[in-house]
Amino acid sequence: MKQVFAKPKALNDEIMHYCPGCGHGVAHRLVAEALDHYDITGRTVGVAPVGCSVLMYDYFNCDIIEAPHGRAPAVATGMKRSRSDLIVFAYQGDGDLASIGLAEIVHAANRGENITVIFINNTVYGMTGGQMAPTTLLGQKTTTSPYGRNFNTDGYPIRMAEMLAPLEGTTYVARMSLDKPVNILKARKSVFKAFEMQINNVGFSFVELLTICPTNWGMDSMESIKRIQDEMIPYFPLGVFKEKETEDYI
Amino acid sequence: MPTIKIESEKCKGCSLCIDVCPYELIRQERTINHQGYQYVVLADPEEQCTGCTLCALMCPDICIEVFK
Ligand SMILES: Cc1ncc(C[n+]2csc(CCOP(=O)(O)OP(=O)(O)O)c2C)c(N)n1
Ligand code: SF4
Ligand code: SF4
Ligand code: SF4
Numbered sequence: 001m002k003q004v005f006a007k008p009k010a011l012n013d014e015i016m017h018y019c020p021g022c023g024h025g026v027a028h029r030l031v032a033e034a035l036d037h038y039d040i041t042g043r044t045v046g047v048a049p050v051g052c053s054v055l056m057y058d059y060f061n062c063d064i065i066e067a068p069h070g071r072a073p074a075v076a077t078g079m080k081r082s083r084s085d086l087i088v089f090a091y092q093g094d095g096d097l098a099s100i101g102l103a104e105i106v107h108a109a110n111r112g113e114n115i116t117v118i119f120i121n122n123t124v125y126g127m128t129g130g131q132m133a134p135t136t137l138l139g140q141k142t143t144t145s146p147y148g149r150n151f152n153t154d155g156y157p158i159r160m161a162e163m164l165a166p167l168e169g170t171t172y173v174a175r176m177s178l179d180k181p182v183n184i185l186k187a188r189k190s191v192f193k194a195f196e197m198q199i200n201n202v203g204f205s206f207v208e209l210l211t212i213c214p215t216n217w218g219m220d221s222m223e224s225i226k227r228i229q230d231e232m233i234p235y236f237p238l239g240v241f242k243e244k245e246t247e248d249y250i
Numbered sequence: 251m252p253t254i255k256i257e258s259e260k261c262k263g264c265s266l267c268i269d270v271c272p273y274e275l276i277r278q279e280r281t282i283n284h285q286g287y288q289y290v291v292l293a294d295p296e297e298q299c300t301g302c303t304l305c306a307l308m309c310p311d312i313c314i315e316v317f318k
Contacts, residue, residue, distance in 0.1 A: 001252075005306040005316035016311060020287065021264035025310030181270060181307040214264075221264040 008032035010041045010061050017055060021221030023211020024053050026178045027120055030188050034195045035062060044087040045079055047072040051093035052126040070101020073108035076115045087198055089116040095125040098134040098158050112169030112203045116194045119160060119206065121236065122213040130216030134158040137231055157235060161208045165241035172197045172205035173242040179228040202244060210236060252301030252318045254292055260313040261289035267305035267314060273298045276305060
């Protein structure tokens with residue numbers, strides 16, 4: 001009998017600290033599968049965010065550096081510019097990337113830094129107890145929007161992939177969902193593509209992943225998956241928003 | 251015969267794997283593991299598992315290995 005599914009080698013055997021069902025686990029696995037696939041674990045550095053995945057260095061077999069809140073793209077920029085032989089990725093939540101770190105991600109993307117950014121959209125600040133994030137959906141109740149997000153006072157949920165795709169500096173921008181096996185397979189392809197862009201020196205690549213946070217949504221895992229399908233995907237459409245060819249790169 | 255191996259000590263009982271198995275071959279135990287979670291096990295007396303990997307793809311804690 002042949003083993004057809006195994007834990008990727010780029011992850012160690014630690015038990016991850018995430019809540020039951022949390023999407024960070026699958027997102028970590030997809031990144032690790034990309035590192036295995038391109039055999040780059042030995043020359044990859046990840047930049048961890050502030051948020052639930054702050055401890056990701058405990059799980060990966062590559063080097064991981066911790067950045068101040070929202071500054072992962074800036075740290076990744078410095079790392080990649082000083083050591084262009086490294087593969088550098090930032091891994092960030094929606095509070096980290098779309099709120100406090102909005103300037104860093106937009107400018108890193110606009111400069112066309114040759115880095116890969118994995119963006120975890122779970123529509124809340126997970127680690128600090130489920131506060132409203134820029135991605136929180138209209139009407140969604142959080143600890144800081146107890147009556148539901150209201151566009152009059154809180155503005156509209158931000159679509160990061162659509163915001164970054166038109167920038168000249170970006171080369172690959174996609175949004176995928178981790179709600180069911182077929183979408184996880186598509187997300188894997190997308191994460192692979194994002195790393196491939198960097199390996200081929202094409203430029204800035206960005207993959208947004210819609211994930212569940214059962215703890216702060218106050219739902220069980222299955223209800224949370226349904227929420228992605230019923231509420232998140234209609235507002236955050238899935239797809240590849242931009243894919244440049246190597247030849248496009250000036 | 252295709253089969254899966256579930257690492258019960260890593261399992262958090264989230265049940266995401268249970269829902270995707272086309273043959274409903276995974277069930278939750280009533281006992282808990284060292285983490286305090288009701289882990290899941292394969293219940294496949296008729297050897298129906300096809301090794302489709304759907305359960306493993308969903309598992310956030312990477313507890314499932316699949317053999318075919
Ligand atoms: C400068 C600074 N401001 C605020 C915080 C508090 N803080 C920690 S995590 C976090 C939000 C994380 O949310 P997100 O990026 O969505 O990640 P998740 O936990 O959902 O994975 C905040 C505001 C901090 N650690 N540092
Ligand atoms: S609080 Fe949410 S994002 Fe954080 S580990 Fe738990 S489920 Fe995951
Ligand atoms: S591999 Fe497929 S058939 Fe076998 S237990 Fe998993 S989901 Fe069920
Ligand atoms: S998906 Fe993984 S962690 Fe969740 S119940 Fe199944 S084996 Fe356990």
